[in-house]
Amino acid sequence: MLIYILKRMLGMIPAMIAISILAFTVIQLPPGDYVSTYAAQLAQSGETVDSDMLNSLRDRYGLGENVVVQYFKWIGGVVQGDFGQSFEWNQPVTELVWGRMAMTALISFVTLIVMWSFSLPIGVYSAVRQYSAVDYIATAFAFLAMATPNFLLAILLLYVSTMWFGVSVGGLFSPEFVNAGFSLAKVWDFITHAWIPIFVLGTAGTASLIRIMRANLLDELHKPYVEAARSKGMPEMRLILTYPVRVALNPFISTVGWVLPALISGELIVSTVLNLPTAGPLLLQALKSQDMYLAGAFILLNGGLVLIGTLISDILLAISDPRIRLS
Template sequence: MGTFILKRVLLLIPTLIFISIVSFIIIQLPPGDYLTTYIQALEATGATVDQSTVDALVKRYGLDQPLYVQYFSWVFGMFKGDFGYSFEWDKPVSELIWNRLFLTLAISITTLLFTWIVSFPFGVYSATHRYSIGDYIITFFGFIGLAIPNFMLALILMWIAYSAFDLSVGGLFSPAYAEASWSLAKLIDFLKHIWIPVVVIGTSGTAALIRTLRANLLDEMNKPYVVTARAKGVSERRLLFKYPLRVAMIPFISTVGWSLPLLISGETIVAVVLNLPTTGPLLLRSLQSQDMYLAGSFIVLLSILTVIGTLISDILLAWLDPRIRS
């Protein structure tokens, strides 16, 4: 098991290097750069920009350097905690990302726990009580959860909260705590608001996991080894948890690797709708304005989370099924 984990950890190094290169290239693909976008915005307001100003901005932002020089400068700076400079915000990237990344992680991890806690018992019940009223109800709500887009569910919740309860569900904090430093009172206020994005983002994932576990468990429960164990007098509860459920959990656990990036990408649209101070809206804005260091840092950090999620998934699968270690 230790050798297996070590191999997976060593594979992270070339993977992350490749991710950083691809991220930097993708950000550079659109024509122009931040300075081009900035000048066009000024000209749209009727302002004129002389060449000396343009040259000064180019030198200030290091845009006159070759791309490989800009890339290596950015990557080596990361090891020192320097993620570059945000052109649009006129601030170091490190000052912009950490608080938003923390909130994004808090929402994503809580949503992941929510999907597992809800989907596991409902998936098992749906499989062990096939074609019962409870199974039909779970299936119905599962299809509803898969069919309704996250942003539409967010809009529906906002409308219900405002029209029925006269409450505003936007943001993660009350106005009094939005700019305040972290304290116990702010944490409690945060917990009062976080359930809304968790439910919105986690609904579709929960519905999908319920369907996945139900299908896998039904497939295992009809296999000969289960029929044989049942014929030998093994109780249904012991039979369920010792044999088929363990095997059915393999595809269920494998979803950890792609659930985390899906939650983060799904959080972007929901964050815009609910006005959440997370990475999504800031990443979208940095991509639109071609703020390359800010956008690149977000993409790399979120990619690291994806790789970590895949590593966790591999370790859990190896623990659950020893055949995977070989």
């Protein structure tokens, strides 16, 4: 098992290198650079553009050098824990990134756990009680939830809470707790706010996982090994949980590889709508202003979270299915 995990972790290294090249390519695609954008903003506001100052900024950040040189300068700093300097905020990127990424990772992983907690039992029950009232309700919910965009659901929640209840649901903390130190009151305040983005992000994913689990289990329920175990008098619930559910879990668990990146990408829009202190709004602003080091750090760390999700999926598959460990 340890060798299996080590192989998967070693396989993440070339993938991470490819993600870094892709991230750097993406932030280099728009014409110009941060200095050009900054000069255009100064010109629009009617301020004088100092060409010497702009050239000094280009030299300071290496923007006048070859793209390959810029990449290796950037990735060399990343390896040493230095993500560079944010042009717009005039702060080290490390100071800006970690708090936002921690919130993004926390919301994404909690959402994933909530999705599994609901989709697994509902999917199993829908398959075992096929065409029952619960099955029809779960199917209707799944189709409706998968058809509703996350940002639209977030806007509806904002409207209903504000217009009907007079309660603001934006952010992850109340104003008095934003800069407060750690306390049980702050944790409770976070819980009262966090359920909203978790609900918005997890709705479509839960619906999709319910359909996946139901379809997988229906394929297994009528196979010969299930009928053989049933003919030997094994209790029905024990039979279902011991054999077909365990086999049907494999495709269900493997969805972590795409559910986690879907959560992270969906978080960008939802966090902007709900005004969350996560990576989404800051990444969007960095891309708009071509703050290359800040944008590159977010894209790189998001890619790292995707690889971590895939690794978690591989480990859970190895735990649930001995055949994977054997191979």
